[in-house]
Amino acid sequence: xxxxxxxxxxxxxxGLTGLAAFLWSLRSGQYEDLEGxxxxxxxxxxxxxxxxxxxxxxx
Amino acid sequence: MIANRQVDYSHFTRRxxxxxxxxxxxxxxxxxxxxxxxxxxxxxxxxxxxxxRLNFSNRRLTLTWNDPNxxxxxxxxxxERMGYNANPFRLASNxxxxxxxxxxxxxxxxxxxxxxxxxxxxxVSVWSGxxxxxxxxxxxxxxxxSAAIALPAAAYAGQPFFRSAWNALKARHTNMDVPISIxxxxxxxxxxxxxxxxxxxxxxxxxxxxxxxxxCGRVLDQMMRRRTRAVAGNLAALKSDTAFRLMDNGELAQxxxxxxxVGDRILVRAGERIAADGxxxxxxxxxxxxxxxxxxxxxxxxxxxxxxxxxxxxDGALTVRVTAAGENTFLDDIDRLLDKAVVARSRYVKLSxxxxxxxxxxxxxxxxxxxxxxxxxxxxxxVAIVTAITVLxxxxxxxxxxxxxxxxxxxASALFRAGVFLSAGDAIxxxxxxxxxxxxxxxxxxxPEPHVINxxxxxxxxxxxxxxxxxxxxxxxxxxxxxxxxxxxxLDGVTEEYGRGVRVLVEGIEARLGSPSFCAVDVPADLxxxxxxxxxICFRHGEREAVFIIHQALRPDAVETVRELKQLGIDVxxxxxxxxxxxxxxxxxxxxxxxxxxxxxxxxxALVEEWKRDGRKVLMVGDGLNDAPSLAAASVSISxxxxxxxxxxxxxxxxxxxxxxxVLSTVQAARRARSIMRQNLWLAIVYNAxxxxxxxxxxxxxxxxxxxxxxxxxxxxxxxxxARLPRKSGFDKDSEIALPVTPAVRPT
Numbered sequence: 001x002x003x004x005x006x007x008x009x010x011x012x013x014x015g016l017t018g019l020a021a022f023l024w025s026l027r028s029g030q031y032e033d034l035e036g037x038x039x040x041x042x043x044x045x046x047x048x049x050x051x052x053x054x055x056x057x058x059x
Numbered sequence: 060m061i062a063n064r065q066v067d068y069s070h071f072t073r074r075x076x077x078x079x080x081x082x083x084x085x086x087x088x089x090x091x092x093x094x095x096x097x098x099x100x101x102x103x104x105x106x107x108x109x110x111x112r113l114n115f116s117n118r119r120l121t122l123t124w125n126d127p128n129x130x131x132x133x134x135x136x137x138x139e140r141m142g143y144n145a146n147p148f149r150l151a152s153n154x155x156x157x158x159x160x161x162x163x164x165x166x167x168x169x170x171x172x173x174x175x176x177x178x179x180x181x182x183v184s185v186w187s188g189x190x191x192x193x194x195x196x197x198x199x200x201x202x203x204x205s206a207a208i209a210l211p212a213a214a215y216a217g218q219p220f221f222r223s224a225w226n227a228l229k230a231r232h233t234n235m236d237v238p239i240s241i242x243x244x245x246x247x248x249x250x251x252x253x254x255x256x257x258x259x260x261x262x263x264x265x266x267x268x269x270x271x272x273x274x275c276g277r278v279l280d281q282m283m284r285r286r287t288r289a290v291a292g293n294l295a296a297l298k299s300d301t302a303f304r305l306m307d308n309g310e311l312a313q314x315x316x317x318x319x320x321v322g323d324r325i326l327v328r329a330g331e332r333i334a335a336d337g338x339x340x341x342x343x344x345x346x347x348x349x350x351x352x353x354x355x356x357x358x359x360x361x362x363x364x365x366x367x368x369x370x371x372x373x374d375g376a377l378t379v380r381v382t383a384a385g386e387n388t389f390l391d392d393i394d395r396l397l398d399k400a401v402v403a404r405s406r407y408v409k410l411s412x413x414x415x416x417x418x419x420x421x422x423x424x425x426x427x428x429x430x431x432x433x434x435x436x437x438x439x440x441x442v443a444i445v446t447a448i449t450v451l452x453x454x455x456x457x458x459x460x461x462x463x464x465x466x467x468x469x470x471a472s473a474l475f476r477a478g479v480f481l482s483a484g485d486a487i488x489x490x491x492x493x494x495x496x497x498x499x500x501x502x503x504x505x506x507p508e509p510h511v512i513n514x515x516x517x518x519x520x521x522x523x524x525x526x527x528x529x530x531x532x533x534x535x536x537x538x539x540x541x542x543x544x545x546x547x548x549x550l551d552g553v554t555e556e557y558g559r560g561v562r563v564l565v566e567g568i569e570a571r572l573g574s575p576s577f578c579a580v581d582v583p584a585d586l587x588x589x590x591x592x593x594x595x596i597c598f599r600h601g602e603r604e605a606v607f608i609i610h611q612a613l614r615p616d617a618v619e620t621v622r623e624l625k626q627l628g629i630d631v632x633x634x635x636x637x638x639x640x641x642x643x644x645x646x647x648x649x650x651x652x653x654x655x656x657x658x659x660x661x662x663x664x665a666l667v668e669e670w671k672r673d674g675r676k677v678l679m680v681g682d683g684l685n686d687a688p689s690l691a692a693a694s695v696s697i698s699x700x701x702x703x704x705x706x707x708x709x710x711x712x713x714x715x716x717x718x719x720x721x722v723l724s725t726v727q728a729a730r731r732a733r734s735i736m737r738q739n740l741w742l743a744i745v746y747n748a749x750x751x752x753x754x755x756x757x758x759x760x761x762x763x764x765x766x767x768x769x770x771x772x773x774x775x776x777x778x779x780x781x782a783r784l785p786r787k788s789g790f791d792k793d794s795e796i797a798l799p800v801t802p803a804v805r806p807t
Contacts, residue, residue, distance in 0.1 A: 004197070008204065012177060019173040026165055036115030039092030 068131045070318035071147040079109070082131050084120045085296040086113070087144035094143075101141060102134055117289045119148065147315065148296040154288045161281045167216040168278050171271040174212030175264070178205045179765075182264040186762050195257060202254040202261045209247065209263040216270050217243055219277060235415040235460045238422060242455025243269060249448045262452055265764045269457050272772045276461045279468045287471075287480045291713070294700060302334035303327075305378065316368075319381050327377045329555075330534060333370045337379035339363060344375030349501050351684040352636050369684060373534060409485045410736065411463045418456060426450045429755045442757070450754040453764055458746055458771035462739035465779035470732035473783045478715035479725050486711035488736075489695035490729035492676045496624055496722075497667065497693065499681035500635035500642055504649070505611035506717065507682070507701040509539045509594070513608045521605045524565065525598045528553060528572045532561045536596050537572065539609050560596075570600040580604050613645065620719040621649045627726065629678070634663050636685050663689040680722055682706055697722055732782045739775045746771040 025031070072082045086098065095113050098120065102111040107129030113120045122134055131147070138145040181201045188198065220243070224236040246266040253261050303311045305324040316334035319325065324340060327333050333346075343361035348354060348370045357373055360366060366379060426447045433443035471481045481487070498504050514522060526544025529537040531553035541547070553563040560573010571578045573596065580597040586606065587593065593610040614620075621631050633654035635642045642656035655666065667689045670677050679686070679693035682702035690696035690709040698710035707713055714721035750767050753759055 004200075011180060012208075015173050015177045019169055022169045023166060026162065026169070031165075033114040033116045036092075036095060036113065039095060039115060042092060043096045 067312060067314045067318060068147055070315055071149050072131070079123055079125050080129075081121055081123045083148045083150070084122060084131075084135065084138075084145050085148045085293045086118055086120050086138060087146075087293075088142060089113075089115070089118055097141070098138065098143070101137055105129075105133055105137070108134065118293060120145070146296045148292065149317070150292070154285075154292050157281075157285050157288050161278070161285050164219065164274065164278050164281050167219060168271070168274045170212050171216035171267060171274055174208050174216070175267045175271045177208055178264045178267055181205050182761065182765070185261075189259065198259070199254070199257050202250075202263075205261060205263040206251055206254055209267050210251070213243060213247055213266060213270060216274065220270070220273065232412075233416055233419055234412045235418075235456060238415065238419045238454075238456050239269075239273065239460060241419075241423075242266075242451055245448050246452045246455070249445065249452075253445075260761050262449075262761050262764060265452055265761060265768060268765060268769060269455055272457055272769065273460055276464050276468075276776075280464050283468050283471050283475070287475065287482065290475075290480060291482075291707075321381055321383065323381045325379050325381060327372045327379055329372055329374050329376065330532075331372055333366055333368055333372065333377075333379065335368050335379075335381045336366070336383040337381045338365055340378045340380050342375055342377040344377050345373040347371040347373055349637075349683070354501075354637055356638070367684070409463075410488050411460070414459065414740065415456075418459065422451065422454045425454075425751065425755070432755075433757070446755070446757040449757075449759045449764070450751065453750045453754045453759055453767060454747055455768070456743070457768050458743040458775050459740070461772055462743050462775045462779075463736050465776050466732050466736045466739060466782045469779050469782040470728055474712075474725060474728055477721070477724065479721050480713045481711065482713070483711055486695055487729045487732050489676070489711065490678065490726055491733035493629065493678035493695055493726065495630045495632060495670055495675045496678045496680065496726075497632045497634055497670075497689075498621075498651075499679075499683060499686045500633060500637055500645055501611065502682040502701060503680055503686075503699060504617050504633070504645060504719070505613055507699075508542075509536060509609045510612040511539055511543050511607050512590070512593070512610045512612065513606075514543050517605050517607070518603070521598060521600070521603055523547065524570060524600060525572055525605065525607070528561055528563055528570060531555070531563075532572070536594055536609050537561070540572070540596060540607055565600060568601045570598070572596065572598050575606075578604070580606060582606055611641075613648065614717060614719040616718045616720050618649055620723045621651065623723050624726070627723075627730075629726070630675075634658055634666060634689070636660075636663075636683070660685045660688050664692045667692045678726070697725065728782075735779060735782050739778055742775055742778065743771065746774075 030037075068082060072080050074080050088094075089098075092115070095115055098113050099111055102108060102122075107126035108122060108124050110123040111120060111134065112123075120138075122131055124131075135145045135147070181204055185193065185198055185201050217240070220236045220239050223234065224240040227234040227237055243266050246262045246269075250261040250263050250266070253259075301313050302316050302319055303326045304314050304319065305326055306312055311326060319335045323335075325334065325337070327344075329344070339360055339362050341362060343359070345357040346360050346366065347357055348367070351367045351369055360377070365382075366377070429450050430443045430447035433446055434440070467485070467487055470487055474481060523544055526541055526547045527550050529541040529544075530547060530549040532538075532555055550563050550565070553561050555561045556573070556577070560571055560577040562569055562571045562573075564570075575582045575595060575597045578597040578599040580599055582595060582597070586595070586608070590608050590610060593608050596607040596609060598605040598607065624631055630653070631649075631651050633642065633646050633649075633651050635654070635656050636658055637656060639656040642654055646652075646654040655662075658666070663686065667677050667679060671692075671694065676695075677693040679690050679696040680698070681690055681696070682699050684706060686698075686702075687706045687709050690698065690706055696710045697712045697714065698707050700707075700713055700715045702710070702713070712725055714725070746767070750759075753763070
């Protein structure tokens, strides 16, 4: 049963990490705009302007 | 000239400590994700603006800037040029507290979820160890670890229930949270006692899981309410008026109506809506006060007369000294009537609280009997107490507490998608009970704007020309003619004679649109008697002449809605502040026999109260300021979105769109939801009927408690999902399109 000495703290530590991560995300407003976040990922405003990526022309 | 003047936005601006200013803007017209990029990119290059970030979920754009010379009007003008309707917005205090509350609930949910998972990990080990070879020392260690997690977690995450129960007890009544809190506290206390005495069973997992399940229900309920609040806030911002304030130096400044202060002088021109209550200082005009009194006939006002926000100035120009502004804008006697009516409403006891008042005494008596029974049977005090407490743990009304809110959340979100916003969850219960529906006439049964009813009889060329001329007039009746010709171009050189009409040269001949005398048109004598309550606008262009009959048109599906309401067994009545001549034809065409006209707000309240005393459950549907007290006095109330702000605030539900069908659909959805609530209550009762004998017999182990409690909670929640509207719903497709500022409707 010595294995419990590190297994139980490990399980609790993992759970606490998850809890802390959730509370942090809540505090920093990650849940304020769930629909917007889903759509923003589709924007390619990180590409350089004037050079639209066109996969169709390759084939 | 006036239109170019700068608008003062300081009322909407918030300043942070570091000097940065922020302002929220509600943006209407966002349909897809592409708009996020378009809007943010187009605002990026404005000088002085540091950040523009759009929240797609609630359609609000936050502008941040450091430059004191930056004018947020620039950003709004850019948005308007792109085709979006943008209005500055300030978070209402009730929405702010709603947001804080929902964040707190989320934190509670996270803490209880973390604790429930970790305690379950330990509990499952104990349960499987109990039937194999766990040593008592290991079991004690696991119980102590569970206690170390459960006690602080319950102290934090249980706060919503403990507070609500404490408040109920302080007010000397009981609600569902009282037995919940007692159950949680006893389960924790017993488990701690058993752990100290190295016993085999501890119920930490049950207590924490209970909190977790109940919090799930509360969070969903809160999210629904927050979404409704956000839409209400957006609609208010889009509806908000601006006013022209006369500065001390005689200049005019355009300010948002919300920024007006008592004592300000405002100029109200023909065709404009008065933005605040006040007294006329100079000028005279006819006012359309139908939103306030329900009376459709214009009223003449001059110096010294009190005028109310929401009235429309039909002609002339008025200077008004503001006597009440912002949220205080309403009549004193309406205010007084409201206070009384709201007290009457609060006497309604929610179904869940009614059940709680029976449930708690029964369950607690049963636990007491269990204790006495086991003592008489010769068991030790310890065994008797433990058995009695397990009865309380297993009957802790988890399923019962979820049975009703879960249905409310599902039904309310279904109605939300269909364009009906509920302001209170228990409104569903009251809607389902209604057996009398009382309608106001002006703006409720009829459309808020007047319509030309004889357009088909008028020559198309005349109609087209009249529509073009009408575009240049601010008169509300002229706009009814202009609406007949969508896409018409205004003519140049139109002059308006206040109170008479407009004239313009067309092909060298003067064309006139206005009163019969102004256009020299002879109106057939019997025309007005055939169209009671109608207004006439005449047109002359050389030899061509026409008479437009303009009338408050019934909502397109009013007849059908009234008929179907009657089929549901609901008695339909009309209470109007308008004249008998105007109400009678409407009542006749709807087939309503029980109608009253010429009522004051107090009369309406008195009648509603009288019917309520007769044991009827009154559903009031109204929009005007004069309806606000009766909306509050009725058992339950619904308003169209065009209603006066005050009336909307009193209504339990607000619907969008031109049609009246949402009233019918809401009642149907509420009745359906109520029958599912009843089923859920029966499920919860059956669960208790099975679980209580097992608990009294002393056979409940922590494993049985955990399975039974989560099983029954999941069962009622799944059943609640059936409260979604059936596929073939009676809602008008218009209302979905008309959703201006609500979250996107998923493509089907």
